[in-house]
Amino acid sequence: MIKIPIVKNTLTNYLSMGVKLLQGVLVTRWLIAYLGEEYYGLWALLWSFFCYSLLLDFGFGVTAQKYTSIGIFQQDLKRYNRIISTIFSFHAVMSLIILACTVAASFFVVTLFHLDDTPAERIEYCRRCFLLFGIGSALIFPSGIFPEIMVGLHKIYQRNYVIIVSKLLELAGLLLVFACKGELLLLISFTLVLNLLTNLAMLFYIRPAIPGFRLRLWISREVFREIFQFSGFVYLCSVARLLWGRVSPLLISIFCGLQEVGFFQIGSRLPNLMNQLTGPYQENITPISASFYAQGKHRALSRILVNSMRWNSFLSSGMMVGIFVFAAELIRFLFKVDQPLVLAICQLMVVSLYIGLLFRSIPERFLLMAEKHKLLSWITIWESVANFAACIVLLQFFNITCVVWAALIIKVFTTVFFIAPPMLRYLKIGVWKLLYEICFRQLAAALPLVGIALLLETFAAGSLSDFWLLVIGGSSGGLAYVGCSYWWVLSADEKRFFRRKYLTRWRQIWRQWKGGRR
Known part of the structure; x- marks a missing residue:
């Protein structure tokens, strides 16, 4: 039962990563070409600035994932709903803090964005973009609990399907905005609404998996004290890692x-x-x-x-x-x-x-x-x-x-x-x-890979460019590593499973192809 979700989860994680990378490259190129470097810089700065709002999660996202994983909703649905409602409500309170900080910081956009010699009209436009992004981030923040619940349900692959569709829709939407001569404010609005809908779409998978799932804007002190004993330490880990990464x-x-x-x-x-x-x-x-x-x-x-x-x-x-x-x-x-x-x-x-x-x-x-x-x-x-x-x-x-x-x-x-x-x-x-x-x-x-690298370094370093050294060394070394791993890394049961599931199927496809050619 577990192996199938692991394979699906892992493969769709890689697919989602590939779509995100491609989407990120395309969006960056399109935004620079359409908005110009200055407004693209504002767009990137807004995303960077509000990423720090994730620190207000206080480890409750991982807590929701844990309590979902251990199946409390199967044992005591009311208690599970109280736990998730407490987390959701706490995130809603944090959204108010994000909103308050956004409004307060909007009076200092000249300093934050270094707009000293900028016309008043452009300063006001940047302020509106900042306010819109902050309000949208505050609205989205509580819904971040839904992807965590999906992970807890071992439905990572379904979460990934939603994310992949969302990223493709974002690409299509950006092209539509560009075609309609829309400005940065419209792009921000579209992106934030799409992100909110992406998180809310997870509910369509959560409700059938957890019959009776309910959310209330209500914080139980007893539940909060219980779950904070876990989430607080998770939060300390996250902050310590973040600070060290920024400080070095x-x-x-x-x-x-x-x-x-x-x-x-x-x-x-x-x-x-x-x-x-x-x-x-x-x-x-x-x-x-x-x-x-x-x-x-x-x-x-x-x-x-x-x-x-x-x-x-x-x-x-x-x-x-x-x-x-x-x-x-x-x-x-x-x-x-x-x-x-x-x-x-x-x-x-x-x-x-x-x-x-x-x-x-x-x-x-x-x-x-x-x-x-x-x-x-x-x-x-x-x-x-x-x-x-x-x-x-x-x-x-x-x-x-x-x-x-x-x-x-x-x-x-x-x-x-x-x-x-x-x-x-x-x-x-x-x-x-x-x-x-x-x-x-x-x-x-991996030893054959090292041998291939040494051979190329000894005999071909001066005659081949870096590109061809990487192509030849990477392809031959990768194949050698996979081949050796089959014999030295896989267990006997894993080899039998691989031969039965894949090699037999490939032989059948090969025979059918040869028969079709005849």
Whole structure:
């Protein structure tokens, strides 16, 4: 029952990601061409500015996902409705705060948007855009609970269908607005209304899945105290991660200068891409962990977690090795940069991210839903403080690679001493057995990729451009990794399933095609 949603969820997550990337590129190009760089900058700034309103969620989105995953609506529907109504009502109160802040900040748009020498008419137009965006964001904010409920119901694929349709409608709507000579205010109105309708569309999937689902504008103090014991610690984790992500470039700027900030950002691009490409699979683990743990299905959950770490390792090991060995060519081809410092940052960050993906991403999602949220929050806060302190000290004596080294050492320390012990106790598996299952086999499958990179570097580096080195090395190395993974990573049962489900079908298609040609 679980495997089918996992496959659907993961594939539609990747499809949704692809649609979002394509839509983002097209929208950016169209907006710059139609609005001009100045109003496009206003559009981007508005989105960036109101993204901070997500901090007012206070971890209640994940809380709604957890209480849905553990099936409280099946055991006590009235209590579930009180919990979701409390969260929805709290978000409605936060919407009033967003609205109040929007109105107050609208009097300072000249300072916020640096409009000192701008005509009064344009200043007023920017103020109206700001007010409209803020009011729309306030209206949308409470409805953000519905996608979280969809995740809790293991209906990620249905949520993705709605999002994909929404993004395609947004593209069509923008083209219509451009054709009608509409201005930025119309674009903002259309986009905000579409986002609200997208969230509300989730209700069509939620109501059949939860018969008797009801929402009321009502906050229960008792329920609020209960759920805040979980959501508060989730919120602390989110804030700690956000602050560290924002502070590290600032510290580099203070101690090293703007050029080093640019080097650091360029070096982080490929690791960030690797993180995005492995994320769609990991999203399945949170609701599965919550539901199985609450039902006491510990043996089944243990198998799912180990297999999830194996498959997560399959995705991340190939990408890590590929990015590491072809980092110089990728950076030169993508960013037109040939700087040893950028290369060192990229390779260090991709190794650090790899360790996090293998030993932190799945365990943290499980521990969060297995009543270890307090431990996770203190670990995250400690890591952020330790990184902050280490960078202040080290940046005075070393180059910016010390930021990545500090983060890597701190991550390994907390993983070994705080994350691994409770995870190993729950899985009831030895350290070397787990490493063999989720690390050694996948890295062994990636060795041919390293060999191909060394051969190309030795014999073809001077005669082939970076583009053709990446094409030849990436395609041949990727095929070699997949082939070796079939023999070294898959279990015997997985090989039989693959042969029965796919190889047999491909042989039938091949025979039919050959018969048709005759």
